[in-house]
Amino acid sequence: MNQRVVGYIRVSTEEQAQDGASLKMQADSIRAFAKSQGWELCKIYEDRGYSATNIQRPALQEFFEDIKESDYTSLLVYKIDRLTRRLKHLIDFVELLEKQGLAFTSVTESFNTHTANGRLVLNLLGTVAQWERDTIAERTRDTLKNIAQGGKHIGRPPVGFKAGKNGLTVDDEGLKTYKLIRELRGRGRNTKSYRSIAELLNEMHKPTVGASPKWNASTVHYILHNQTLKGVVKFKDDQFIASHRSILNVDVQEVNPFWTKQEVKYA
Numbered sequence: 627m628n629q630r631v632v633g634y635i636r637v638s639t640e641e642q643a644q645d646g647a648s649l650k651m652q653a654d655s656i657r658a659f660a661k662s663q664g665w666e667l668c669k670i671y672e673d674r675g676y677s678a679t680n681i682q683r684p685a686l687q688e689f690f691e692d693i694k695e696s697d698y699t700s701l702l703v704y705k706i707d708r709l710t711r712r713l714k715h716l717i718d719f720v721e722l723l724e725k726q727g728l729a730f731t732s733v734t735e736s737f738n739t740h741t742a743n744g745r746l747v748l749n750l751l752g753t754v755a756q757w758e759r760d761t762i763a764e765r766t767r768d769t770l771k772n773i774a775q776g777g778k779h780i781g782r783p784p785v786g787f788k789a790g791k792n793g794l795t796v797d798d799e800g801l802k803t804y805k806l807i808r809e810l811r812g813r814g815r816n817t818k819s820y821r822s823i824a825e826l827l828n829e830m831h832k833p834t835v836g837a838s839p840k841w842n843a844s845t846v847h848y849i850l851h852n853q854t855l856k857g858v859v860k861f862k863d864d865q866f867i868a869s870h871r872s873i874l875n876v877d878v879q880e881v882n883p884f885w886t887k888q889e890v891k892y893a
Contacts, residue, residue, distance in 0.1 A: 628666060629664070629699045629700060630698050630699055631665045631666065631667055631702055632669045632670065632689065632698050632700075632702070633653065633656035633657075633671065633702045633703065634670070634671045634685070634686065634689060634701060634702070635649050635652040635653055635656070635670060635671070635672050635673070635703070635704060635708060636652075636672070636678070636683070636685075636708045637649055638676060638678065652708065653672075655704050655733055655734065656670060656703070659702060659731075660702060665699075665700070671685040671688060671689045672685050673686060678707055678708075678709075678710050679710075679712065681710070689701070690722065693726045698728055699728060700729040700730070700740065701723060701728055701730050701731070702731050702733055703731070704732070704733060704734060705732055705735060706732045706735060713751055713754065713758070716751065717748070720748055724739070729744075730744075770861060774864070775861075775866050777793075777859055777867055777868045777870075778793055778868075779794050779854060779859055779868065779870070780859070782836075783797070784849070784852045784854045784855065785797075785800045785801075785803055785804050785849050785852070785855075786804045786855055787854065787870070788800070794854070794868075803833075803849075804849060804855065806832070807823060807827070807849055808850065810823045810826055811850060819843070820843035820846040820847045821842075821843040823841075823846045824840075824842050824843050824845065824846050827841040827846075828841050854868065855872065856872045857871055
């Protein structure tokens with residue numbers, strides 16, 4: 627089968643783009659490699675003055691459009707970093723090429739997805755990328771848990787609070803909203819459903835919380851059962867004593883009886 631291949635070359639700086647020497651070197655190397663393999667080089671796509679981190683490059687985007695209706699069999703680059711310096715982008719690019727039936731070859735790095743070794747290297751790169759994502763996720767999770775253990779609220783302040791310099795402080799208007807919802811909820815036989823409370827709040831034209839234009843049952847439920855109002859910070863399945871005081875006059879030991887008086891200290 628005759629291999630019909632294309633090349634891609636790129637330089638990033640204004641000086642390189644003006645001089646053109648680097649582009650010529652890349653193009654010459656791609657031509658020589660294609661000739662040595664007996665492949666037909668159909669076209670070389672060229673991006674002048676674009677960073678590797680910018681994937682919205684004109685020639686690169688033109689290439690991805692062209693391969694949708696082409697019979698090209700492979701993309702050649704001088705080095706992998708001419709295409710991208712980011713591992714995630716590389717894996718995404720190669721997956722896209724494979725869907726279109728193209729292999730990917732770096733002429734100076736012995737990287738060729740036509741071969742078993744090339745596919746092995748790509749799989750190893752994918753494993754490393756997944757490890758990096760998992761490591762970042764673990765670090766983020768540990769950092770957020772440490773913040774929660776220190777009693778600091780994570781995320782947007784709940785109804786009844788506002789963000790202060792040293793953490794959450796009482797928001798009088800929000801507290802009024804909470805007390806109104808609790809009053810509407812009622813007790814015993816007079817208990818109203820979350821949906822009916824939401825409907826009443828909408829009829830009263832009470833400002834909503836968050837991005838939703840109208841009150842709904844889930845928002846009402848969340849507000850009434852938010853442990854933050856009790857002086858507690860939650861992270862995943864764990865609960866910690868908050869650095870802000872409860873605005874419901876609730877002893878946090880009612881939330882967790884194993885917390886000692888010595889532990890219940892507020893900033």
